Amino acid sequence: MKLLVLGGTHHVGRAVVETALERGDEVTTLNRGLSRPPVPGVRALTADRTDTRAVAAALGDQEWDAVIDTWAWAPRVVRDSARLLAGRTGHYGYVSSRGVHRWPWPAGADESAPLVDGDPASDDSEDYAAAKRGGELAVTETHGEQALLARAGMILGPYEDVGRIPWWLRRLEKGGRVLAPGPADAPLQYIDARDMAAWMLRCADRGIGGAYTVTGRPGEITIGRLLETALEVTGFDAELVWAPAELLRQEGVWLGMEFGLRFPHDPAPTGMNDADVSAAFAAGLTTRPLRDTIADTWAWLRAEGDPAPRPDAPSPDTWLDLAAERRVLDQL
Template identity: 75%
Template sequence: MRVLVLGGTHHVGRALVEAALKRGDDVTTLNRGLSRPPAPGVRALIADRADPDAVRRALADGEWDAVLDTWAWAPNAVRHTARLLADRAGHYGYVSSRGVHTWPWPPSADETAPLVDGDPGSDDGSDYAAAKRGGELAVQEFFGGRALLARAGMILGPYEDVGRIPWWLRRLERGGRVLAPGPEEAPLQFIDVRDLADWMLASAERGTHGACTATGLPGAITVGDLLREMLTAIGSSSELVWAPIPWLLERGLPLGMELGLCLPDDPHPTGLHDADVSAALATGLTCRSLAETIAATWTWLQAEGDPTPRPDAPSPDTWLDKALEQRLLDELT
């Protein structure tokens, strides 16, 4: 296919570009050109998505079989590109989020769960859920039945710049006794960024459209599985010391929030890790093993070092204060 990736240098965008090149697709990217150089074989267009005139000039020519958009801020940027490309692209795949559903999420929610309000013409990206919903509406306005809304859950794997798995890998690498948010059998649901990329490209080729919840199988892994797999990948002998999340929150430590195990005002949120993914599975989504995800993330982290955090990502210090961790470990002794 002829593929246009709007983004293409960080996390999901980078995975999309690599997956498309591996398939043999003809790949064009559009981004600001301020971070990573374009991958070999990629036609790189330069423009700031927040500057409609610059985007219009950069995309003045060209036709594509598929557009894949990773934008996560003001939805009017999505609307502008969707309008611009409506007659020159066959498919528009938008990386959305389960966050477009109204909170609290019901258990085992699927695509029919209630949605937040969104304005496709808004220039305000401060409310993530509303911005993503506005982006969905913008894509549907111009592509209708040619649009895929990939409502991703927690996205892990190589290139993650949110501060989840890289943070935990570094913490476990330091060794010693490690405070872990329990219970260890708490379920986790996530999607490897490479599985998301492969599925979105295959969906574009097949013409899959509509909204799909894109995350891993519910009940497949636990937080204990995740942290123990990290210990294996690192070759670490760190000791995991499990502590109940309400106990941690009472003591001012929001550990577990980074994995969606708790929220600032809710130690036991429902609906975060039991999404119904039957629609995505029916359209060809497959999920690799936890071991593959962790091993690849560790290999990337060792090769390239810690990623520059996203501007909207919490500081790593949010999850753990070293002195407080030691005091709590002493308390649990």
Template identity: 50%
Template sequence: MRLLILGGTEFVGRAVAESALARGWDVTVFNRGRHAPPAGVRALRGDRTAPDGLAALADGAWDVVVDTWSAAPRVVQDSARQLADRVGRYAYVSSGSVYAWAPPAGFDESAPLNDGAADAEQTEYAQDKRGGELAVLESFGADRSLLVRAGLIIGPYENIGRLPWWLGRIARGGPVLAPGPRELPLQFIDVRDLAEWTLDAAAAELSGPYNVLAPPGHTTTGALLDACVQVTGSGAELRWTAPEVIVEAGVEPWTQLPIWVPPHTDMHGALHSADVSKVLAAGLRCRPAEETVRDTWEWLQSIGGVAPQRPDRPQVGLAPETEEKILGTS
């Protein structure tokens, strides 16, 4: 298979590139050259936001293109138009954010969608991702478009900071604010499982939207944090705290305490309970959460313990003084 990745050097794009190389595929990556591409790919340079920024893609043909763009939909539109006659299938890594907020617990791919425009400049993340989907459909049609609606993505190369923050915090040891309840179910996708399924789906010529996540309850908050304690070997003490206490203290779920949102809320239903029966039937395989935690920790250690941070995403994590105040350890 001849694969073109628009991006290909960070997080999802890099995982896709490494998965494709392991299969023996012919891989081309197109990006601005700010990060080194994986060894073994053909690298093309260009800035998709600049005039004539797609010049390096003027020639060539590929079986599939994978695009992870998450800003102005117009950029996806330009790329899709240029590649429509020379690429067999367009796999766009979209997001569960395309669903109108808040999708009900158990929502599937037929849930109502946000408005978006294929030719829009950058607005809000949810609308931009929907606009990106529309841009792909505009040039490739429903039969050649694969819309990978991912939810929470974690794993090696993460540049958002969610699991790396928990690993870093727990590695420091001491009393750790653990947001309850322990048995709260979580739903996410390991970036490598996302990459593998996307390539499998493209090779099988699948089309249409898929919620690409592990099943709801793939793990729990308790199991995830216990795994962090185990892999870091820090001896941190998890102090389980009722969600009501955390919310009353003004802590922002999802951002200040990454991954976690309070139970029995619209937010938890939207972020941790998507119906994934369609993607499971289409062959998605999900590794254990403990493996995701272990491999992410090993990757962090290999790069000096500090995860890269996307400049267009906010910092996550709870300030030490806030944690100490809630726990009464200040």
């Protein structure tokens, strides 16, 4: 199909472009053209998404079978692009987030859980949840049943620029005793960016719209299995030392928050890693083995080096600095 990717250089966007090319799709991207050189085989359009006139000029009067929009900030930008593409595409897929649900998330929540308020005309990027909800409203008001709202859970895999798995791989690489956020059997839910990309493209093929929670099945992965698999894949000489969540809280260490295992105000949050994803799997979502996600992420890091973090991503020392790690390890 003829596909337009609004973005296409980072994380999910890059995964969408590469997956679409593997399928044989005709791919056009639109972005500022500052982060990465154009991918061979892709028609690259250049414009600043915040400049509606520039976007309109870049798009011209072209039409596409499907559009996938990866914008993560002010919803007004999504609204303007969605309006420009009204009547020129049969499908509009928007990369949203589970963050659009009102906190605290109920245990076992599905797509019907309460939502935050959002304004599609807003230029506010500070409130991530409200911005994503505003983006959803912007897409649905223009494209209706043709709009797919992919409410992603935690997104891992190659090209991750948030600093979860890349941070952990670099810490394990240093070796020695490594502080780990217990308990080891705490469940995790995540989606590999490439699995999300493939699912969104299949939905575009089939004309599937609506809102879906897109992440792995609950209960399949634990934090212990994830970190042990990382050691097996890399062969690093490191020993995981599991710390109770209460000790991490007492010592002011954020470890575990990168995976939503706890928060400063909530040591055992519900709803983070037990979402009901039956709708997405019924719509064709498939997920690859954890080992493949870890191995491919490590291969990418070795080939390209650490990615530049997103503007809204935590700094490298947010989760744990070495001095704090030594302090807690001494107590264990």
